[in-house]
Amino acid sequence: MFKSEAKSVVEDALKELNYSKVDFNLSEPPEEHGDLAANVAFTLAKNLRSQPLKIAEDIVGSIHLSRGSLIESLTADPPGYINFRVNYSTLAERLLPNIQSVEQVKPIDIGGGVKVTVEHTSVNPNKALHIGHLRNLAIGDAIYRMLKHSNYNVKVLNYIDDSGAQVADILLGFLHLNFPIEAPEGVKFDHYCGDVVYVKVNEMYEQNPNLVEKRRQILKELEDPSSKVSDFAKKITSRILREQLQTCWRFGARYDCLNFESQIVHSSLWDTLFKELRGRGVIKFAEEGRLKGCWIVEVEGEEEGEEKVLVRADGTATYVAKDIPYAAWKIGLVEDPFNYIEYVKQPDGTTLWATDLTKGSKKTDFYGAEKTIVVIDVRQSRLQRIIKEVLSQLSEGVEDRYVHLAYAVVSLSPQTAKEMGFSEEERLLHLSGRKGIYLNADDMLDALKKKALEETVKRNPNESVEWCEEVSESIAVAALKFDLLKQDLDKIVVFDLNRSLKLEGDTGPYILYSYVRACRILEKASEEGVDASTKNLHITQLSEKRLLKELSKFDLVVEEATRSLSPKTLARYAIQLSTAFNNFYESSPVLGCSDSDVRATRLMLVKGFRSVLNKTMELLGLPIVERM
RNA sequence: GGGCCCGUGGCCUAGCAUGGAUCAAGGCGUCGGCCUUCGGAGCCGGAGAACAGGGGUUCAAAUCCCCUCGGGCCCA
Numbered sequence: 261m262f263k264s265e266a267k268s269v270v271e272d273a274l275k276e277l278n279y280s281k282v283d284f285n286l287s288e289p290p291e292e293h294g295d296l297a298a299n300v301a302f303t304l305a306k307n308l309r310s311q312p313l314k315i316a317e318d319i320v321g322s323i324h325l326s327r328g329s330l331i332e333s334l335t336a337d338p339p340g341y342i343n344f345r346v347n348y349s350t351l352a353e354r355l356l357p358n359i360q361s362v363e364q365v366k367p368i369d370i371g372g373g374v375k376v377t378v379e380h381t382s383v384n385p386n387k388a389l390h391i392g393h394l395r396n397l398a399i400g401d402a403i404y405r406m407l408k409h410s411n412y413n414v415k416v417l418n419y420i421d422d423s424g425a426q427v428a429d430i431l432l433g434f435l436h437l438n439f440p441i442e443a444p445e446g447v448k449f450d451h452y453c454g455d456v457v458y459v460k461v462n463e464m465y466e467q468n469p470n471l472v473e474k475r476r477q478i479l480k481e482l483e484d485p486s487s488k489v490s491d492f493a494k495k496i497t498s499r500i501l502r503e504q505l506q507t508c509w510r511f512g513a514r515y516d517c518l519n520f521e522s523q524i525v526h527s528s529l530w531d532t533l534f535k536e537l538r539g540r541g542v543i544k545f546a547e548e549g550r551l552k553g554c555w556i557v558e559v560e561g562e563e564e565g566e567e568k569v570l571v572r573a574d575g576t577a578t579y580v581a582k583d584i585p586y587a588a589w590k591i592g593l594v595e596d597p598f599n600y601i602e603y604v605k606q607p608d609g610t611t612l613w614a615t616d617l618t619k620g621s622k623k624t625d626f627y628g629a630e631k632t633i634v635v636i637d638v639r640q641s642r643l644q645r646i647i648k649e650v651l652s653q654l655s656e657g658v659e660d661r662y663v664h665l666a667y668a669v670v671s672l673s674p675q676t677a678k679e680m681g682f683s684e685e686e687r688l689l690h691l692s693g694r695k696g697i698y699l700n701a702d703d704m705l706d707a708l709k710k711k712a713l714e715e716t717v718k719r720n721p722n723e724s725v726e727w728c729e730e731v732s733e734s735i736a737v738a739a740l741k742f743d744l745l746k747q748d749l750d751k752i753v754v755f756d757l758n759r760s761l762k763l764e765g766d767t768g769p770y771i772l773y774s775y776v777r778a779c780r781i782l783e784k785a786s787e788e789g790v791d792a793s794t795k796n797l798h799i800t801q802l803s804e805k806r807l808l809k810e811l812s813k814f815d816l817v818v819e820e821a822t823r824s825l826s827p828k829t830l831a832r833y834a835i836q837l838s839t840a841f842n843n844f845y846e847s848s849p850v851l852g853c854s855d856s857d858v859r860a861t862r863l864m865l866v867k868g869f870r871s872v873l874n875k876t877m878e879l880l881g882l883p884i885v886e887r888m
Numbered sequence: 889g890g891g892c893c894c895g896u897g898g899c900c901u902a903g904c905a906u907g908g909a910u911c912a913a914g915g916c917g918u919c920g921g922c923c924u925u926c927g928g929a930g931c932c933g934g935a936g937a938a939c940a941g942g943g944g945u946u947c948a949a950a951u952c953c954c955c956u957c958g959g960g961c962c963c964a
Binding site for chain 2: 289687780
């Protein structure tokens with residue numbers, strides 16, 4: 261609100277001075293210059309051929325502040341900025357009473373209720389989640405939460421590739437290589453399938469090339485829904501899927517609908533779309549050459565002669581060919597062939613639905629969104645672009661409606677790669693489920709939890725083991741999740757065990773700790789019956805001003821983070837806000853303050869902080885604890 | 889061979905979209921302070937002289953453009 265007021269007074273002054281309307285920025289200057297700076301004079305200087313400072317002075321001269329303005333004062337400073345200083349008492353009066361509880365921290369309306377689907381996680385149901393999958397899940401879940409807060413009608417989809425090569429690998433292990441169908445005592449089935457069956461089968465391919473042919477047969481049989489193999493596959497994959505979901509929930513995610521690839525393949529989607537694409541000449545049958553007998557798609561922007569095969573000469577569909585109908589379904593370019601069944605109740609109380617071809621009911625919640633966002637790592641960029649290109653030829657506006665949110669992969673640091681016995685080289689090691697190079701998500705969380713538990717027990721000797729375990733679990737999730745969210749999507753996350761086990765600094769636990777400190781103050785205040793509200797708000801100290809200013813930025817930060825689909829922006833804010841609070845905590849005692857108005861103002865600041873941080877953590881999907 | 893991404897103090901990162909202020913901001917590590925005071929998973933201070941390199945545009949470039957070099961990914 262301070263920003264919009266500053267903007268409007270400058271615009272009024274421009275009008276008064278008969279300057280042309282220009283776009284300008286308001287940014288946060290170094291603290292000694294003020295609270296907000298406008299660069300409008302620089303922009304104008306170009307056209308007016310005049311000194312920026314002179315222009316800035318003219319503008320400042322014709323600005324008239326109204327009574328009760330949030331702007332305390334403004335000056336023109338070299339080399340030509342207009343610096344605004346906020347009236348902190350007025351800001352406090354307008355802001356603090358409206359953020360005394362988390363319920364008061366209201367959603368903002370960016371989306372206008374538009375229907376959006378977010379697809380994330382989408383792990384092949386042949387193994388347990390590893391640390392790389394968690395980055396996907398953390399990003400997707402945060403995007404969902406931010407969009408929802410911004411008044412989009414958001415549904416979360418999870419695509420289950422239950423008929424691909426990776427599933428065929430473990431089926432091969434069970435059907436032809438005598439791997440027991442039960443995991444050893446005490447081992448989760450998804451871990452067993454990923455750690456043992458999947459890895460070993462892949463090793464065997466090298467020794468025994470016949471196995472590759474066997475896998476091809478399995479894949480072929482999977483295309484027939486009534487085959488024995490299909491039946492067996494369904495048993496195995498759904499068992500793995502249910503265990504994977506446990507991990508996802510543990511990590512704070514939730515979904516609205518599961519989309520099974522096998523059903524997409526068996527549905528009418530592909531046939532309908534295939535005809536349509538053929539009719540429009542988007543896909544062609546190769547009569548000769550290297551790809552003779554294949555159906556291929558030619559995509560603009562690709563190198564000359566570079567095509568993508570959709571249907572192989574043997575009649576099997578490729579990966580892209582399965583993705584295109586799904587993408588088309590998402591944005592409603594084809595009719596919805598699915599019914600929906602209630603798959604499972606989730607820990608947050610909501611129902612997770614699943615597509616079904618034979619039973620269930622019709623629904624319109626998941627299909628045909630105005631916009632769809634798919635969270636997949638950057639290695640899939642080319643495929644995603646091809647899908648988008650193909651859909652663009654069927655409908656206008658696909659460019660904006662189908663969004664691939666790409667992120668870089670998670671790698672292991674050289675130290676961790678060595679410790680785990682994966683590599684001896686001094687360079688990053690990329691994860692590979694197939695080669696057995698990964699850290700299981702559950703194992704990682706358990707390690708973090710163990711570390712947090714030591715600390716928690718030490719600090720809370722009187723608490724029960726159960727309580728300490730529960731809190732440590734939250735700390736572990738917060739630590740790992742924050743680590744995966746805080747940096748740019750384009751940058752590789754270098755995972756280092758020892759570094760991740762740190763609970764200090766720019767971390768999830770730091771944020772949790774700040775929150776807990778605020779809770780303690782409020783708890784004591786309530787026990788002591790201290791009055792926690794006043795009409796005479798007194799903002800006196802620098803640390804109070806800084807905290808207040810951070811609190812006032814919340815809506816702007818959420819808007820920016822949502823607009824650019826950037827959880828990192830919000831994660832950074834959580835740290836900044838916590839730092840401002842910890843600063844305040846050290847320098848402005850609340851309960852020990854003798855002046856009752858100052859004390860009440862500080863309590864309102866603490867409450868405001870707790871509300872805003874609570875909402876910020878909720879949007880990031882970080883667990884919240886009141887004590888730790 | 890083609891395309892995409894990354895390169896910021898010893899290490900990890902923010903800032904880059906919309907170029908601007910004699911200190912380019914955090915964290916880790918390091919050195920030194922702060923517990924009779926709302927929880928030290930915290931706070932304060934110091935050292936560390938870095939925007940990969942080179943050109944260009946501009947009054948002004950970490951930010952925009954071009955080239956080169958390193959690293960990664962996708963495709964051929």
